[in-house]
Amino acid sequence: MSLVSKMESKSSATSPSERRLHKELLALIKEPPPGVKVDVDSVGKNLQEWKINIDGVEGTLYEGEHFQLLFKFNNKYPFDSPEVTFIGSNIPVHPHVYSNGHICLSILTDDWSPALSVQSVCLSISSMLSSCREKKRPPDNTLYVKTCNKNPKKTKWWYHDDTV
Amino acid sequence: MTADLNQFLLQNPNFRVLSEIKNNLIGNLEVDDHVYQIEFLAPKFPSTNGMACKVMKGVSEISLNHFKPEKATLISEYLKELGEFLRANTIRHRPGFTAASIRDFLHQLELLSRDLRCKTVINKDFTVIKLTNFEGYEGHYLDLEISKTFEATVQRHSLPDKDSFGNNLFSISGGLENVVGQFRRLLEQFSDFYSHLHTIDELCTVVEPMLVSTKHNWRMICITERVLGKIVIDPFSPSAVTMNFIGPTLEVEKYRKIYNENIHRWDIDLDVYRNLLRIFDLMYFPMKMCDDDEEEKYCNICYIYMLDDHIPLISCDNPRCDLVFHVACLKEWFSTLDERKTFLAVTFGSCPSCKEKLSPSFVQLLEM
Numbered sequence: 001m002s003l004v005s006k007m008e009s010k011s012s013a014t015s016p017s018e019r020r021l022h023k024e025l026l027a028l029i030k031e032p033p034p035g036v037k038v039d040v041d042s043v044g045k046n047l048q049e050w051k052i053n054i055d056g057v058e059g060t061l062y063e064g065e066h067f068q069l070l071f072k073f074n075n076k077y078p079f080d081s082p083e084v085t086f087i088g089s090n091i092p093v094h095p096h097v098y099s100n101g102h103i104c105l106s107i108l109t110d111d112w113s114p115a116l117s118v119q120s121v122c123l124s125i126s127s128m129l130s131s132c133r134e135k136k137r138p139p140d141n142t143l144y145v146k147t148c149n150k151n152p153k154k155t156k157w158w159y160h161d162d163t164v
Numbered sequence: 165m166t167a168d169l170n171q172f173l174l175q176n177p178n179f180r181v182l183s184e185i186k187n188n189l190i191g192n193l194e195v196d197d198h199v200y201q202i203e204f205l206a207p208k209f210p211s212t213n214g215m216a217c218k219v220m221k222g223v224s225e226i227s228l229n230h231f232k233p234e235k236a237t238l239i240s241e242y243l244k245e246l247g248e249f250l251r252a253n254t255i256r257h258r259p260g261f262t263a264a265s266i267r268d269f270l271h272q273l274e275l276l277s278r279d280l281r282c283k284t285v286i287n288k289d290f291t292v293i294k295l296t297n298f299e300g301y302e303g304h305y306l307d308l309e310i311s312k313t314f315e316a317t318v319q320r321h322s323l324p325d326k327d328s329f330g331n332n333l334f335s336i337s338g339g340l341e342n343v344v345g346q347f348r349r350l351l352e353q354f355s356d357f358y359s360h361l362h363t364i365d366e367l368c369t370v371v372e373p374m375l376v377s378t379k380h381n382w383r384m385i386c387i388t389e390r391v392l393g394k395i396v397i398d399p400f401s402p403s404a405v406t407m408n409f410i411g412p413t414l415e416v417e418k419y420r421k422i423y424n425e426n427i428h429r430w431d432i433d434l435d436v437y438r439n440l441l442r443i444f445d446l447m448y449f450p451m452k453m454c455d456d457d458e459e460e461k462y463c464n465i466c467y468i469y470m471l472d473d474h475i476p477l478i479s480c481d482n483p484r485c486d487l488v489f490h491v492a493c494l495k496e497w498f499s500t501l502d503e504r505k506t507f508l509a510v511t512f513g514s515c516p517s518c519k520e521k522l523s524p525s526f527v528q529l530l531e532m
Contacts (some may be wrong), residue, residue, distance in 0.1 A: 016342070016466050018469075019466070019468060020465075020466055020467045023467045023468075024467070074450075076500075078465060078466075078498050079496055079497055080500070112495050113497075113516040113517065114464075114465040114493070114516050115464050115465065115487065115515070115516035115517035
């Protein structure tokens with residue numbers, strides 16, 4: 001039995017947060033936006049952790065590269081934002097992405113809204129990469145990576161630059 | 165065996181002979197919902213002379229110390245009085261009751277339920293009477309609490325709780341006949357009120373309350389895709405209607421204006437539905453085409469349509485943003501944002517999607 005049919009047969013998901021994640025996952029499997037693919041095997045039983053593969057968009061600095069995002073949800077989702085980081089061997093070199101995978105993106109903390117979704121977060125990250133003009137790490141990368149909390153949501157981000 | 169004893173056994177098939185010595189008989193006596201086991205010795209059958217009797221309920225013996233059969237000289241009369249004694253005994257928490265007063269009351273109740281053509285049910289302790297199935301007024305009910313002196317107090321009823329001035333519509337106590345009579349008169353008086361609401365239920369898309377009961381004196385209907393109208397009807401004068409509009413700010417203003425400009429066209433000979441059509445110069449109000457949940461626009465926060473018997477009703481002032489939200493979901497979202505104004509304040513936040521303002525008219529939805 002595939003995960004999709006397993007999930008479709010699961011008639012009543014329990015908590016509201018699980019119910020919503022369940023619907024989002026189904027939609028993402030059935031109609032994935034270009035360059036975004038959820039790693040179905042990584043999705044745990046309680047839907048609280050997903051791995052999503054995203055491809056560097058053609059015609060951008062990241063063309064041909066593949067990245068992996070880790071989404072962690074708590075039971076307050078969607079009222080609380082997901083924790084999103086790049087994981088794996090290839091962390092994109094980008095002015096808003098630290099080498100430990102943390103992402104400086106306002107919709108992941110201050111500007112989160114329950115009307116956003118996993119898909120819209122993936123697309124925002126993808127477009128953040130696509131609009132990059134020069135591959136480089138954030139200027140404070142070394143210090144940040146040494147001192148930061150493991151959870152990027154604990155960082156008080158200063159969203160200094162929206163143009164990149 | 166004597167002929168008298170044989171005849172008794174024929175008339176009381178619940179009894180059998182344990183021993184013919186002193187006519188030792190055992191049997192069951194059913195009183196209301198209770199079953200008592202009766203064993204007696206009647207050496208002078210059918211007379212009660214020299215009789216001994218023991219009553220068991222389950223494993224416990226019922227004391228007959230206070231049972232003083234007055235008229236009984238025959239066993240059959242004795243058992244009849246015993247039954248009445250036990251009936252009073254079941255209502256043991258209510259010491260004021262006597263068999264005779266209960267009988268009178270039950271008789272009165274039977275007459276009432278025949279008069280009113282309704283069904284009456286009394287609970288075991290004799291403390292609550294439920295009246296249901298009023299002929300011609302389906303769905304209505306009246307629960308009465310009965311005092312030791314057989315005074316009735318309304319506990320629960322199917323009429324709206326308050327009139328439009330906030331007064332309690334119906335909460336009186338007194339004699340059974342008085343209370344029930346008043347309920348019945350209100351039912352008759354409210355028949356126009358209920359028929360107006362019924363027409364609205366049939367011919368409009370009612371979005372709240374989703375589970376309509378006879379207690380609701382209001383309906384929220386779709387006027388356009390985004391504008392809702394809340395109609396409150398006074399049960400005592402059903403053509404006096406309070407109308408409120410809920411939806412995006414500009415559209416609400418527009419409909420409010422049309423309503424105010426045309427309210428003079430209200431014709432008290434027409435029902436509320438037809439009057440509203442006249443006011444808005446419409447042939448009909450928009451009707452929902454199907455009941456299929458999957459086809460409905462779900463709430464953009466919880467991703468479901470029906471949440472605890474509510475559907476998503478809130479949309480923002482941005483005409484290009486067509487997302488809708490449940491009241492409860494938005495409330496929860498705003499409560500997590502400490503710096504934003506509370507939902508109850510006049511301006512209570514912005515659309516989670518496009519950040520456009522939400523109309524304060526939605527505050528009314530909270531009162532439900």
